[in-house]
Amino acid sequence: MNYSLSPLGDQAIVITVSDEINEQAQVNVRILSLLLEEQQPEWMVEYIPAFTTVTVFYRPDLLSRKGMIPYEQAKENVEELLTLIKTEEVSAVRTVEIPVCYGGDFGPDLEFVADHNGITPEEVIDIHQSGNYSVYMIGFAPGFPFIGGMSEKIAAPRRDSPRLEIPERTVGIAGKQTGVYPIETPGGWQLIGRTPKRLFTPEEEVPSLLRAGDKIIFKQISETEYDNWEEPRHDEDH
Numbered sequence: 001m002n003y004s005l006s007p008l009g010d011q012a013i014v015i016t017v018s019d020e021i022n023e024q025a026q027v028n029v030r031i032l033s034l035l036l037e038e039q040q041p042e043w044m045v046e047y048i049p050a051f052t053t054v055t056v057f058y059r060p061d062l063l064s065r066k067g068m069i070p071y072e073q074a075k076e077n078v079e080e081l082l083t084l085i086k087t088e089e090v091s092a093v094r095t096v097e098i099p100v101c102y103g104g105d106f107g108p109d110l111e112f113v114a115d116h117n118g119i120t121p122e123e124v125i126d127i128h129q130s131g132n133y134s135v136y137m138i139g140f141a142p143g144f145p146f147i148g149g150m151s152e153k154i155a156a157p158r159r160d161s162p163r164l165e166i167p168e169r170t171v172g173i174a175g176k177q178t179g180v181y182p183i184e185t186p187g188g189w190q191l192i193g194r195t196p197k198r199l200f201t202p203e204e205e206v207p208s209l210l211r212a213g214d215k216i217i218f219k220q221i222s223e224t225e226y227d228n229w230e231e232p233r234h235d236e237d238h
Contacts, residue, residue: 001028001085005078007071011045011057013078018052021148025052026136030213035085041077049212051136051146095215098180098195100171101226102128106194113156113173113190124192125220127154128178133216143182143200143208147216150178162188169195171218178218182208196221196229 004016015032018025032054036047043062048055056078060070063077102125103110114121133149140146155176163186166172170181172189181187182200199209210216221229 001031001082003028003082005075008055010070011060013056013058013071013074015054015056015078015082016052017054021051021136023134023148026134026148026212029054029137031085032082033212035081039081039084041081043074043077049137050139093213093215094211095217096210097217097219098171098197099219099221099225099229100128100193100195101221101223102171102193104223106223106226107171107192109156109159109172109190110192113154113192116156117154119153124154127151128173128192129218129220131178131218133178133218135210135212135214135216137212138208138210141181141183141185142202143210145179145199145210145214145216147178147180148176150176152176156190158188159190162186166191167194169197169199171195194226196226 006014017028029049033049043058045057058074063070063073110121114124131150135145136148158174166187168184171193174189
């Protein structure tokens with residue numbers, strides 16, 4: 001695995017695995033995350049995976065031997081850890097189906113996305129369902145998945161003025177990415193639909209339904225199916 005190391009302030013080191021956001025970069029980020037999770041070095045406070053990087057926060061007071069400055073010691077320790085990488089130990093990829101009710105009150109920007117790309121709303125829906133999707137990272141809000149693999153045929157810019165409130169479970173598009181707002185939050189993505197499936201369940205031990213590396217399938221459902229999915233209980237969401 002090719003990588004580079006750089007400091008972030010005086011208590012963190014950034015491991016960069018690629019200059020581009022792509023599936024291989026995401027796989028390498030998963031490999032590093034698994035390694036850090038397994039090793040749990042005593043000097044590490046936490047690690048944060050992103051699109052092409054893993055940032056490792058450390059305790060400077062535990063990295064002062066040999067008269068070295070903490071970052072140099074952290075760099076040496078990280079390089080030693082990276083010799084333990086075993087690419088074959090990456091966890092199996094999961095496939096998660098996300099039902100979506102497109103358009104209407106659930107997707108007020110569906111028409112905009114269609115007009116922006118010179119196609120019909122129905123074509124936007126068909127194309128959105130046919131993408132080869134992977135979750136690149138979780139961030140921005142609890143459980144929010146940044147999902148790559150969407151066709152450029154339905155790419156759309158963020159709104160000039162973000163909305164102050166976006167309902168939870170709303171599906172959006174920003175640039176060449178799609179995603180789902182797990183909680184009610186402000187946001188500037190173009191909204192094309194909503195899922196009855198809960199992506200963030202704080203009552204669970206693992207509160208995020210999705211994780212980096214997951215494959216995603218979007219499946220259109222009707223408003224009636226949406227209502228029926230929600231009405232009894234959310235057991236299917238867990």
